[in-house]
Amino acid sequence: MGLGRAAVVAALLALAPAAAGAAGKLENVGGHLALGYAKLFTTDAPGGSLSLAGGLDYPVSATLRAGVGIGYHLLGSRIVERGSLFASVDYSLFEAEALVHWQPRSLGPVARLSVGPALLAANGTLSTAGGGAGFSDLAVEELAPGFAAGATLMWKRPAPVRIGLDLGTRVGFLGRRHETWTLVTARVAVHY
Numbered sequence: 001m002g003l004g005r006a007a008v009v010a011a012l013l014a015l016a017p018a019a020a021g022a023a024g025k026l027e028n029v030g031g032h033l034a035l036g037y038a039k040l041f042t043t044d045a046p047g048g049s050l051s052l053a054g055g056l057d058y059p060v061s062a063t064l065r066a067g068v069g070i071g072y073h074l075l076g077s078r079i080v081e082r083g084s085l086f087a088s089v090d091y092s093l094f095e096a097e098a099l100v101h102w103q104p105r106s107l108g109p110v111a112r113l114s115v116g117p118a119l120l121a122a123n124g125t126l127s128t129a130g131g132g133a134g135f136s137d138l139a140v141e142e143l144a145p146g147f148a149a150g151a152t153l154m155w156k157r158p159a160p161v162r163i164g165l166d167l168g169t170r171v172g173f174l175g176r177r178h179e180t181w182t183l184v185t186a187r188v189a190v191h192y
Contacts, residue, residue: 036187046076087135112152120172146172
């Protein structure tokens with residue numbers, strides 16, 4: 001079974017208990033919106049930039065929630081020089097993920113640990129002022145399977161809205177480029 005199929009199966013298994021127990025109880029649906037910084041770690045990656053994310057989740061047990069999330073990351077640009085020609089590569093990443101969230105009771109300010117499979121759309125848009133064919137190896141446009149993990153630091157007291165610090169990572173396995181993209185994020189999140 002391919003990694004992409006395994007990710008889809010894992011996502012469905014994670015969400016099945018929540019869907020079965022939902023029974024029309026939409027008031028138990030929670031979610032989050034997050035804004036912050038993302039940094040890509042790969043060969044010659046730029047400095048990083050803006051990260052946006054959101055998601056919905058549903059309780060599976062007293063300390064487990066299952067959900068889905070999406071995110072978009074503007075990762076910065078880099079200039080490449082080859083001979084007398086220059087090119088710019090603008091990096092971005094879109095993600096869709098299925099997550100299981102564990103709400104530990106005794107890990108200090110860590111209110112939530114999240115993990116699950118992800119589908120990542122990696123993009124490196126190339127722009128040149130001539131000689132584009134000489135830089136075509138720098139362009140990236142690939143849909144890749146991956147993995148998402150994160151931790152949220154926030155107050156654990158129940159409240160309709162809580163603000164926290166989400167720290168996370170996404171790892172994408174780009175098959176055509178034989179490359180791994182590792183993304184690290186730090187975001188302020190509103191959990192509701």
